[in-house]
Structures are given as structure tokens and as C-alpha cells.
Amino acid sequence: MSQVSFIILAVFFALLIKWLSRVLRRPDNFPPGPSVLSGSLAAIRGGPKALFKMATALGRAGHKVVGVVFGPQKIIFINDTDVAREALGRDEISGRLTEVFTVDGFSIGGNFGVIDSEGAVWRRNRRFILRNLRDLGFGKSGHEDVIQREANSLCETIKNGELRISKLFNIPIINILWQMVLSKRFEMNDTAIGEWIALLNEAVGRDVFIQNAAPRFAERFPVLTGLKGVMDNFKKFRDGFDKEISEHAENLGDSEEPSDLVDAFLIEAKRNPAEFGDRRQLNDCLLDLFAAGAETTATTLKWAVLFMALNPDIQRRCRDEVWNKMGKHVTLTPDDVKRDLPYCQATICEVQRHARVFPGSVPHRVMADCKIAGFDVTENTLVILNIDYLMMNACVGGFDPAIFEPRRFIDSKTGEFNELKDFLPFGIGKRACLGDTLARKTLSVFFTTLVQRFEFRRTAATVFDEEKVLFGLTRSYDDFSVDVVKLV
Numbered sequence: 001m002s003q004v005s006f007i008i009l010a011v012f013f014a015l016l017i018k019w020l021s022r023v024l025r026r027p028d029n030f031p032p033g034p035s036v037l038s039g040s041l042a043a044i045r046g047g048p049k050a051l052f053k054m055a056t057a058l059g060r061a062g063h064k065v066v067g068v069v070f071g072p073q074k075i076i077f078i079n080d081t082d083v084a085r086e087a088l089g090r091d092e093i094s095g096r097l098t099e100v101f102t103v104d105g106f107s108i109g110g111n112f113g114v115i116d117s118e119g120a121v122w123r124r125n126r127r128f129i130l131r132n133l134r135d136l137g138f139g140k141s142g143h144e145d146v147i148q149r150e151a152n153s154l155c156e157t158i159k160n161g162e163l164r165i166s167k168l169f170n171i172p173i174i175n176i177l178w179q180m181v182l183s184k185r186f187e188m189n190d191t192a193i194g195e196w197i198a199l200l201n202e203a204v205g206r207d208v209f210i211q212n213a214a215p216r217f218a219e220r221f222p223v224l225t226g227l228k229g230v231m232d233n234f235k236k237f238r239d240g241f242d243k244e245i246s247e248h249a250e251n252l253g254d255s256e257e258p259s260d261l262v263d264a265f266l267i268e269a270k271r272n273p274a275e276f277g278d279r280r281q282l283n284d285c286l287l288d289l290f291a292a293g294a295e296t297t298a299t300t301l302k303w304a305v306l307f308m309a310l311n312p313d314i315q316r317r318c319r320d321e322v323w324n325k326m327g328k329h330v331t332l333t334p335d336d337v338k339r340d341l342p343y344c345q346a347t348i349c350e351v352q353r354h355a356r357v358f359p360g361s362v363p364h365r366v367m368a369d370c371k372i373a374g375f376d377v378t379e380n381t382l383v384i385l386n387i388d389y390l391m392m393n394a395c396v397g398g399f400d401p402a403i404f405e406p407r408r409f410i411d412s413k414t415g416e417f418n419e420l421k422d423f424l425p426f427g428i429g430k431r432a433c434l435g436d437t438l439a440r441k442t443l444s445v446f447f448t449t450l451v452q453r454f455e456f457r458r459t460a461a462t463v464f465d466e467e468k469v470l471f472g473l474t475r476s477y478d479d480f481s482v483d484v485v486k487l488v
């Protein structure tokens with residue numbers, strides 16, 4: 001080897017070592033966690049599931065916050081409700097990854113919509129959606145009729161015999177949301193919405209962790225990292241929503257009376273084009289509501305049927321409560337459940353606790369250097385609430401957290417429903433779920449209506465295998481069927 005080659009090689013190795021020691025070093029005063037190498041390898045090999053497992057193991061060992069360094073990306077998991085309440089209530093921990101890709105695979109680069117936007121755009125879109133959905137009946141009793149109607153229509157389609165749940169709940173749940181958002185309703189056998197549901201299930205079932213944690217890498221290798229598939233899927237949604245928005249604009253004309261959220265947005269765009277004129281904002285908001293609202297509630301109901309079939313005594317107790325306190329034929333409201341059906345309410349919470357449909361919050365981007373629980377956190381770190389840990393370890397109520405036991409949500413002295421501090425299925429703080437009221441109402445009406453009218457029995461195909469749980473944007477399980485007996 002010539003002297004020149006030797007010098008080039010030596011400089012190369014020196015630079016490599018310097019780079020590796022910089023990249024592989026955990027920052028000073030960073031929360032405890034795996035070494036950079038093991039954290040990164042776990043993320044590459046096992047994706048988010050592996051990281052949650054690591055964070056949960058450290059949570060069990062008493063760590064309220066856990067730090068993982070994955071290449072250049074720092075991630076903090078919060079394992080404690082008090083720490084979460086304080087940190088996620090702060091503006092500087094309310095950002096999202098808007099830069100290149102998104103946290104849920106639904107928008108591409110840029111500050112759009114509500115789930116993936118941040119700062120002024122996010123605040124504006126979130127407030128607009130909440131205010132207008134409220135005006136259109138969201139969270140009010142007016143909308144409860146819609147929920148009840150959808151629950152009734154669903155029940156009419158359920159027959160005695162084997163039932164494969166799969167996408168049973170998607171259409172009624174979409175209908176509830178879509179009547180407010182787009183004034184649209186679909187029949188159970190509608191093929192057009194069936195295609196959208198398939199797209200949605202594919203999108204939320206995708207593991208988008210690598211694309212988000214290493215967006216530039218994903219951009220450079222779109223096929224290898226799966227980014228291309230996500231983008232193709234996303235484009236179909238965007239084209240579909242563009243068509244809906246154009247039709248609405250045409251029908252609305254000069255009217256100032258919105259009949260749904262899209263109308264309200266279009267009217268506001270005329271009044272305030274600087275802030276609402278960009279249709280991509282509306283398109284992304286629709287996508288976000290569809291993605292966040294349709295799949296989560298439907299998946300929770302799917303878990304509810306599985307848990308009822310696996311726990312016949314609990315199912316019977318729910319049914320007895322409904323029959324004894326409300327009757328066999330009455331149409332149930334969310335207020336009935338809150339006021340008179342504490343065991344059913346507790347069972348719905350227990351379903352949500354075990355299902356952990358959102359095992360973690362959507363990652364929050366830190367927008368300015370700050371501290372969390374005394375640790376130093378730099379800008380662009382991602383902060384994730386470890387809902388999986390809180391629900392399955394901290395959320396106890398006097399019972400073994402691993403077992404399915406609704407009584408943990410019941411006050412043993414009064415028999416009343418008792419919410420537990422660590423029960424956070426909708427997240428906490430500034431970016432907590434925008435649709436929690438609607439979701440709670442929908443779950444209570446659908447669940448109680450189902451146990452009132454049907455018995456779900458376990459068969460050889462009613463199996464639960466943790467290994468087959470899908471861990472994409474949501475935690476879902478598809479691999480089961482139950483035997484149904486119509487009671488009423």
C-alpha cells in the first residue's frame with residue numbers, strides 16, 4: 001500500500017470513528033433508555049412494537065420517561081400520567097412531524113390538516129372543526145339520533161349463526177361522522193365505500209414508523225421503505241376528497257347556510273381566503289377525520305365483541321343490567337349509560353383498556369429546547385405518550401391489570417362508575433383526541449344495543465393470539481369469528 005493510500009484510509013477511519021461516536025452517543029441528561037445501538041437495531045428489526053416493549057419494560061422498572069436514540073432521531077416515551085399532563089399541556093411539546101412525511105401516512109410534507117399540522121395552522125383547523133362540528137350537532141343530543149339510527153340499522157343486518165366481524169362496524173361508524181362532515185350516508189353493501197374502507201384499513205395497518213423516524217432515508221428509498229405504497233394509497237384518498245369538495249362547492253353556490261362541515265369550510269374560505277382559501281387544508285382535514293374517526297371506533301367495537309365472547313359472565317352481567325334497568329326494547333342513549341348502567345360503562349372502558357387501539361399518542365414534535373421531568377429535551381425530539389404501558393400496567397383499580405375485569409372501574413362502596421387516573425385512551429393535553437365525545441357516545445350506544453339484542457358466543461374460531469395483533473397506526477385484530485344468537 002502506498003503512503004498516500006495509507007493516509008487516505010487513516011483519515012477515512014478517523015472520520016468514521018468521529019461520526020460514529022457522535023451519532024451513537026446518548027445526549028447528556030437524556031432520559032434513561034437502551035444504548036443507541038440496541039435502540040436503533042430494535043427499531044429497525046421490530047418497528048414501533050419493539051420500541052413500545054422496551055419503553056414498557058423500563059416503565060415497569062420505575063422509569064417515568066424513557067429515551068431512545070434512533071440514528072439522528074431522539075424519541076421520548078412518557079410512562080406517567082402526571083408527567084404527561086404537565087408536558088403534553090405545553091405549547092412547545094405540541095408540534096408534529098410536518099417536515100417531509102407524516103406521522104400517520106396521510107399527508108405529505110407541509111403543514112396541513114389537523115393530525116399532522118402544528119402551530120397556527122393546527123390551532124386554526126382544530127378550532128374550526130370543533131366549533132363547526134359542535135354547531136352541526138357534534139357532542140349535542142341532536143346527534144344522538146344519528147348514532148341510534150346507525151346502531152339499529154346495523155343490528156338489522158346481523159343474523160343468527162357464525163359472524164365474521166372483520167369490517168362490520170366500519171360503515172355505520174363512517175355514516176355517523178360523514179353525515180356531519182359531508183351529508184353522506186352509505187348502505188351496508190355500498191361497494192364504493194367498501195373500497196375506501198379497504199384503503200383505510202390498508203393505510204392504518206401499515207407500519208409507517210421507519211418513514212417517520214427517518215423521513216429523508218424513506219424519501220431516498222421509497223420502494224424499499226414502503227413510502228411509495230403509502231403515497232399511492234394516500235393519493236387515492238386525496239383525489240376522492242377533491243371530487244367531494246368540488247361537488248359541495250357547486251351545490252353550495254352563494255348560500256351562507258352550511259349543511260355540513262365542508263360547506264362551513266367553503267363559506268369561511270370566501271370570508272377569509274388568506275386563512276381558509278387553500279383547499280388542501282380542507283382536503284387534509286377530511287382525510288384526518290376519516291382516518292382518525294372511522295377506524296378507531298370501529299376497531300374498538302370489534303374488540304368489544306371478541307372480549308364479550310371470551311368473557312360470557314361479563315357479557316351476561318351487562319345484558320342483565322340493560323334488561324333490568326332499561327328493558328329489552330328501549331332505544332338506549334349515552335345518558336342512559338352514564339346515569340343508569342355503570343357496569344356497562346365500566347365494561348366499555350375495560351374493552352378500551354385491553355384493546356389499546358391507540359397504543360401510543362401520535363408522536364409530538366418538540367418545537368423548542370425544554371425539560372421533561374427534569375431531563376433535557378432538544379428541539380425536534382419526538383414525544384410519545386405510552387398509552388400501552390399506562391393502560392396495561394398503571395391502570396389497576398385494585399385488580400390484576402392483565403385480566404379483563406370491568407369492576408376495576410366500579411367504586412366498591414357505592415357501586416358507581418369510577419374513572420381511573422391512568423385510563424387515557426384518547427391521550428391527554430393540547431393534542432388529545434378531537435373526537436373523544438363522539439367516540440364515547442358512539443361506543444356506549446353501540447355496545448349496549450348489541451348486548452341488549454344479541455348473545456355473542458365463543459366458538460373454535462373465537463381465538464385471541466397476541467402474536468396476530470396488527471400494530472400499525474392502530475392496534476387491531478381481525479382473525480376471529482363468533483356465533484351470534486339474536487335475543488330480542
Ligand code: HEM
Nearest residue numbers: 115292293296297358361362426427431432433434435439
Ligand atoms: C375509540 C375511538 C378513538 C380513540 C381511541 C382515539 C384516540 C386518539 C388518540 C390517542 C389521539 C392522539 C393524541 C395525541 O397525539 O396526543 C387522537 C387524536 C385525534 N383524534 Fe381520536 N380517537 C378516537 C376517535 C376519534 C374520532 C371519532 C375522531 C373524529 C371525529 C377523532 C379525531 C381525532 C383527531 C382529529 C386527532 C388529532 C388531534 C390533534 O392532533 O390535535 N378521533 N385520537
